[in-house]
Amino acid sequence: MKFVHNFLTWLETAFDREYSNESCCYKPLKLLDLSQNVFENILRQMDFISVFDLSLLSEEMRLKIKQINFQFDCLEINNFGSKNWIKFRNSSEEVPAMTFNFDTNYYDWGWKIKIGEKKVEMRGRRYPTNEYCFQTKDFESDLKNLLDYFSSLFHFQSGFAVIELDSKSQKLRELIAHPIFNNRLVLQLSGVLYSYTGLDSLIQGNFENLEGFVADFEFGNHFDYKEILKFKHCSFNYAKSFTRRDLLTLEFQNLKIRNHRLTGGDVNSFIKSWLAGNHKNLEHLGISKNFGLEDIEDVSHGLETVKWDETKRDGHFLIDSIRTTNAIDCRQGLDVQRADGTIGTMVFKNDHFLFLVWKNPFVGRIDE
Amino acid sequence: MSSTEQGTSSAAPAEPTTAPESAAAPEVPESFYYVHGKDKVVHKVSAGALQHSALIHGMISNLGYTEEQAKANPFPFENIDGDILQMVVDWCNQHKGKPTPPEDTNLPKQKEKLFDLVLAVNYLEIKELLTYCCKQVAMMVKGKSPEEIREIWMIPTDAEDEAAEKEAKKRAGKEAAGETAAAAGDAK
Numbered sequence: 001m002k003f004v005h006n007f008l009t010w011l012e013t014a015f016d017r018e019y020s021n022e023s024c025c026y027k028p029l030k031l032l033d034l035s036q037n038v039f040e041n042i043l044r045q046m047d048f049i050s051v052f053d054l055s056l057l058s059e060e061m062r063l064k065i066k067q068i069n070f071q072f073d074c075l076e077i078n079n080f081g082s083k084n085w086i087k088f089r090n091s092s093e094e095v096p097a098m099t100f101n102f103d104t105n106y107y108d109w110g111w112k113i114k115i116g117e118k119k120v121e122m123r124g125r126r127y128p129t130n131e132y133c134f135q136t137k138d139f140e141s142d143l144k145n146l147l148d149y150f151s152s153l154f155h156f157q158s159g160f161a162v163i164e165l166d167s168k169s170q171k172l173r174e175l176i177a178h179p180i181f182n183n184r185l186v187l188q189l190s191g192v193l194y195s196y197t198g199l200d201s202l203i204q205g206n207f208e209n210l211e212g213f214v215a216d217f218e219f220g221n222h223f224d225y226k227e228i229l230k231f232k233h234c235s236f237n238y239a240k241s242f243t244r245r246d247l248l249t250l251e252f253q254n255l256k257i258r259n260h261r262l263t264g265g266d267v268n269s270f271i272k273s274w275l276a277g278n279h280k281n282l283e284h285l286g287i288s289k290n291f292g293l294e295d296i297e298d299v300s301h302g303l304e305t306v307k308w309d310e311t312k313r314d315g316h317f318l319i320d321s322i323r324t325t326n327a328i329d330c331r332q333g334l335d336v337q338r339a340d341g342t343i344g345t346m347v348f349k350n351d352h353f354l355f356l357v358w359k360n361p362f363v364g365r366i367d368e
Numbered sequence: 369m370s371s372t373e374q375g376t377s378s379a380a381p382a383e384p385t386t387a388p389e390s391a392a393a394p395e396v397p398e399s400f401y402y403v404h405g406k407d408k409v410v411h412k413v414s415a416g417a418l419q420h421s422a423l424i425h426g427m428i429s430n431l432g433y434t435e436e437q438a439k440a441n442p443f444p445f446e447n448i449d450g451d452i453l454q455m456v457v458d459w460c461n462q463h464k465g466k467p468t469p470p471e472d473t474n475l476p477k478q479k480e481k482l483f484d485l486v487l488a489v490n491y492l493e494i495k496e497l498l499t500y501c502c503k504q505v506a507m508m509v510k511g512k513s514p515e516e517i518r519e520i521w522m523i524p525t526d527a528e529d530e531a532a533e534k535e536a537k538k539r540a541g542k543e544a545a546g547e548t549a550a551a552a553g554d555a556k
Contacts, residue, residue, distance in 0.1 A: 031521035
């Protein structure tokens with residue numbers, strides 16, 4: 001451990017030396033004396049980790065940073081398993097804009113920084129990847145303080161949080177309505193479901209503020225999908241008990257299903273049901289081909305399909321999910337049309353099938 | 369620098385470019401303006417180069433000066449050091465009529481002047497040069513710890529801010545008391 005520490009210290013020193021030669025020549029500048037537009041110009045060209053460093057320095061600095069209005073697409077929180085993290089994500093960038101890693105490992109070195117009202121033990125930061133590393137005995141107990149701090153400085157369009165099914169992550173459940181999520185939180189529950197007595201037993205919080213729900217656990221046979229599907233986005237990662245009847249009778253807006261037992265015939269019946277005027281809220285259905293849907297050729301059986309006509313709809317369908325934005329290429333898709341003129345497109349991908357409904361054929365956009 | 373005249377401004381008319389015979393319209397001779405900084409050294413700059421500065425461009429666009437009038441009325445920038453203004457003029461001349469590249473290798477090399485340059489460029493509203501300069505400033509703290517950043521950019525702690533605020537209030541209170549006493553003295 002000591003060797004690693006010494007090596008890191010040596011690296012830091014070597015890195016600093018490279019820059020100290022340059023910075024020694026500068027005439028000192030009071031950054032806070034610069035006008036706001038110059039201040040913003042400088043900060044927008046800095047590594048974001050240094051912007052975060054700056055925020056730790058003074059109240060006045062925080063006020064000036066807040067005025068810049070840094071925006072992120074999504075705040076992601078992982079509170080599942082032994083490694084916890086918080087990420088500021090922008091879909092336009094390949095690397096996350098900022099990551100805060102937390103673990104319970106003990107290190108005999110590090111230093112404390114004050115974030116909000118609390119002091120947090122920090123173990124270091126990695127500049128190239130914009131990562132902060134913290135040591136914390138109880139990630140959850142620091143969480144509210146961290147979210148308050150982040151939301152006092154930066155703006156997030158939405159949130160995505162992974163939490164445990166069991167009693168852990170209770171504090172995060174209590175923070176579902178935190179303003180940082182902008183009323184657009186998608187919650188993923190991971191673990192093993194032993195018993196189910198309703199949505200409240202799963203979330204134990206103010207789920208009225210949730211935008212979406214990802215069930216990353218195996219359902220029991222008595223699971224109430226209707227209760228879950230009222231959310232705008234739903235994703236079932238283990239849906240073996242999700243039946244043809246569920247698919248045909250339940251209302252949903254955006255649904256992704258993996259590890260299921262649905263057949264091509266089931267999906268065909270669903271599309272026929274949609275053509276008959278049912279499933280009025282539907283925007284997007286995504287069904288994986290892993291462990292199901294092997295007879296995919298049956299999906300379009302007996303349907304009047306046409307190839308893409310660029311005068312009827314866009315070639316790409318923009319799926320604006322909470323975490324990423326994808327433009328789905330629908331130029332090879334097969335279209336069906338309902339009596340009211342609404343177009344639905346079947347897209348056959350290598351590992352999944354998509355049925356997309358064009359609410360506006362020339363603004364190819366839905367939320368996943 | 370060829371376009372800079374030290375001390376007196378002997379405004380030589382712009383050298384007319386020899387137009388090729390095939391050219392249909394004769395070229396309009398380039399107009400020049402004159403600026404000076406704190407040191408009163410006058411710099412002759414073409415209108416094309418000055419287009420980089422939104423401030424100066426706005427000032428000259430409706431003037432319609434003749435060469436003599438321009439020479440007789442140099443724009444004074446008393447808040448900008450002469451050597452800084454020289455750097456700005458050089459940059460404007462180098463980038464006259466050209467699209468500015470994403471990475472500018474012609475940035476002034478004197479780093480000790482960087483902050484004065486930032487202030488001048490911001491005042492003169494030269495957008496591209498300001499962005500380049502701000503990038504240089506941002507690079508100063510790359511890889512530095514928060515405390516090192518505090519030192520480089522002279523960022524006071526909350527305690528120092530509070531102390532300074534108290535001191536300012538105290539001073540203002542004293543000044544107000546002094547003024548009241550003086551006014552009372554006058555009344556007597």
